[in-house]
Amino acid sequence: MKLLLISANRERSPYPVYPIGLAFLVPRLAAAGHDLRCLDLCFCEEPSVAILKELEGFSPEAVIISIRNIDNVTFPGSRSYLGGVREVIDTCRGRAVTIVGGSGFSIMPRELMAELGADFGIAGEGEESLPVLLQRLAQGRSTEGIPGLLTLGNDDFTPPVPVSCIGTPDRNLFDVAAYHRLGGMANIQTKRGCPFSCSYCTYPLLEGRTVRTRPVSDIIGEIGDLVDRFGVNYIYFVDDIFNFPTAFAEELCRAISEARLAINWSAFINPDFLPERVLDAMIDAGCDALEFGTDSGAPAVLSSLGKSFNVETIRAASMLCRGRGVDFAHYILFGAPGENEETVLQTFALMDELEPTAVIGMTGIRIFPGTEIYSRALADGVIAPDTLMLDPHFYISPPLRDSLCDLVTSEALKRTNWVLPGLEINISDAMLEMIRNFPVRGPLWKLMKRVSRSRINPV
Numbered sequence: 383m384k385l386l387l388i389s390a391n392r393e394r395s396p397y398p399v400y401p402i403g404l405a406f407l408v409p410r411l412a413a414a415g416h417d418l419r420c421l422d423l424c425f426c427e428e429p430s431v432a433i434l435k436e437l438e439g440f441s442p443e444a445v446i447i448s449i450r451n452i453d454n455v456t457f458p459g460s461r462s463y464l465g466g467v468r469e470v471i472d473t474c475r476g477r478a479v480t481i482v483g484g485s486g487f488s489i490m491p492r493e494l495m496a497e498l499g500a501d502f503g504i505a506g507e508g509e510e511s512l513p514v515l516l517q518r519l520a521q522g523r524s525t526e527g528i529p530g531l532l533t534l535g536n537d538d539f540t541p542p543v544p545v546s547c548i549g550t551p552d553r554n555l556f557d558v559a560a561y562h563r564l565g566g567m568a569n570i571q572t573k574r575g576c577p578f579s580c581s582y583c584t585y586p587l588l589e590g591r592t593v594r595t596r597p598v599s600d601i602i603g604e605i606g607d608l609v610d611r612f613g614v615n616y617i618y619f620v621d622d623i624f625n626f627p628t629a630f631a632e633e634l635c636r637a638i639s640e641a642r643l644a645i646n647w648s649a650f651i652n653p654d655f656l657p658e659r660v661l662d663a664m665i666d667a668g669c670d671a672l673e674f675g676t677d678s679g680a681p682a683v684l685s686s687l688g689k690s691f692n693v694e695t696i697r698a699a700s701m702l703c704r705g706r707g708v709d710f711a712h713y714i715l716f717g718a719p720g721e722n723e724e725t726v727l728q729t730f731a732l733m734d735e736l737e738p739t740a741v742i743g744m745t746g747i748r749i750f751p752g753t754e755i756y757s758r759a760l761a762d763g764v765i766a767p768d769t770l771m772l773d774p775h776f777y778i779s780p781p782l783r784d785s786l787c788d789l790v791t792s793e794a795l796k797r798t799n800w801v802l803p804g805l806e807i808n809i810s811d812a813m814l815e816m817i818r819n820f821p822v823r824g825p826l827w828k829l830m831k832r833v834s835r836s837r838i839n840p841v
């Protein structure tokens with residue numbers, strides 16, 4: 383079949399991210415004999431015009447639309463991307479079969495089918511179900527029973543099944559160089575799945591609770607390819623947790639070191655699984671920035687969020703990084719159940735003590751169906767059973783509902799290493815666009831070392 387692959391993501395904050403989800407689908411679609419063409423809306427001034435041009439010039443039989451984000455999970459500066467996605471589907475409707483998927487879609491597949499009116503949607507990984515759907519469509523057979531498949535006007539669907547073997551993405555269709563130029567990083571996924579149960583988190587729902595690793599030799603080949611063919615010198619590992627399981631992380635780091643790949647890299651790190659041995663292997667392999675999913679510095683809040691670690695673990699992991707002089711950032715979520723003024727101040731105090739390069743803070747927690755915080759929000763009356771969750775709703779613990787943003791703003795402005803996207807403290811779209819004119823590599827929070835005074839809405 384002739385297939386047009388559209389990456390619908392137009393978000394450029396904190397930087398444009400390469401459509402790696404579609405890149406994972408390309409080898410399977412190509413192997414099934416399909417004729418592929420791509421359209422990346424991230425670099426497109428007028429999406430509808432570009433889509434119509436492809437529809438007319440290429441005449442695809444089906445359009446494969448990847449929905450990475452539905453909103454920016456940020457409060458109070460919330461923005462929804464659904465209008466843009468709807469425009470894509472409306473433009474294609476009636477001219478080709480429309481098939482949607484992606485992490486944004488998989489988070490609320492039923493709601494999105496109803497909202498967007500695509501012909502088909504596939505929740506979960508697309509590598510296996512999508513080729514099966516296309517084959518059945520080409521043969522005019524029933525599409526019933528395909529894992530993760532939803533059809534227009536039908537609410538029933540068989541749950542997705544994790545793919546048996548994670549392959550290697552094909553990056554020939556989408557423009558790696560443009561993303562590397564504007565984002566300063568290329569992305570790689572080394573495994574899928576998270577076995578933990580943090581109360582707000584969708585990652586185990588999206589990738590499953592069992593960790594499935596890729597062969598290390600494939601990953602090394604992929605990095606080598608990015609370096610040799612695309613001139614990439616900085617990588618972001620998009621795994622839910624890079625350093626879990628530790629044995630796999632260590633094996634991968636040793637292989638990167640042995641292959642002498644000229645790269646630096648960064649990743650999401652869980653402070654619980656960072657023995658000195660692993661951190662040293664990471665640094666030897668080029669890691670120069672660790673992003674800890676810490677969430678809070680208050681014991682009561684860590685436990686209400688269901689985190690697997692405590693304040694001592696956060697302290698120990700931070701001290702290790704400080705001892706080795708490697709940049710690290712803590713990601714904080716304010717407003718969880720049990721949060722009050724005292725716990726907010728505990729978090730600021732812990733961060734002052736640990737002196738990370740940067741602290742990235744969010745005020746309010748985006749509520750997603752299927753998470754524990756969704757049930758808590760129902761019980762607390764933040765949402766009702768019939769609340770449409772496609773509209774962003776945020777959990778903020780009752781005692782701080784009206785004061786959280788002011789409290790966090792006043793504390794953050796006293797420090798120079800805090801970044802709060804929702805409150806535009808030390809970050810703004812204009813600032814990010816400006817930084818992109820410089821050849822910055824790696825996470826932008828590393829630049830916080832140069833900040834002498836915190837500002838709201840900096841340019």
Ligand code: B12
Nearest residue numbers: 393403448451452453454482483484485504507508569620
């Ligand atoms: C790593 C990551 C980041 C990194 C990205 C680094 C990089 N250079 O790539 C950073 C930290 C920068 C980031 C930023 C953001 N992220 Co993010 N991120 C992730 C994470 C953990 C992994 C994404 C990834 O690369 N996965 C690997 C690929 C292979 O998987 P995939 O894209 O899902 O593709 C598979 C399937 O979805 C499917 N598929 C994909 N497309 C299609 C199409 C069809 C038709 C079909 C059938 C199937 C299909 O098949 C693919 C292969 O199996 C996810 C959570 C998660 N565990 O999924 C959140 C996630 C994607 N992010 C999310 C969000 C919101 C954001 C931000 C908007 C947050 C913000 N305010 O900054 C930004 C947006 C950035 C941008 N420019 O778009 C949300 C999106 C959902 C939502 N709520 O809208 C997620 C799901 C997390 C969450 N909160 O639930 N992110």
Ligand code: SF4
Nearest residue numbers: 576578580583585622
């Ligand atoms: S926050 Fe991290 S550790 Fe917790 S469930 Fe999500 S991905 Fe797993």
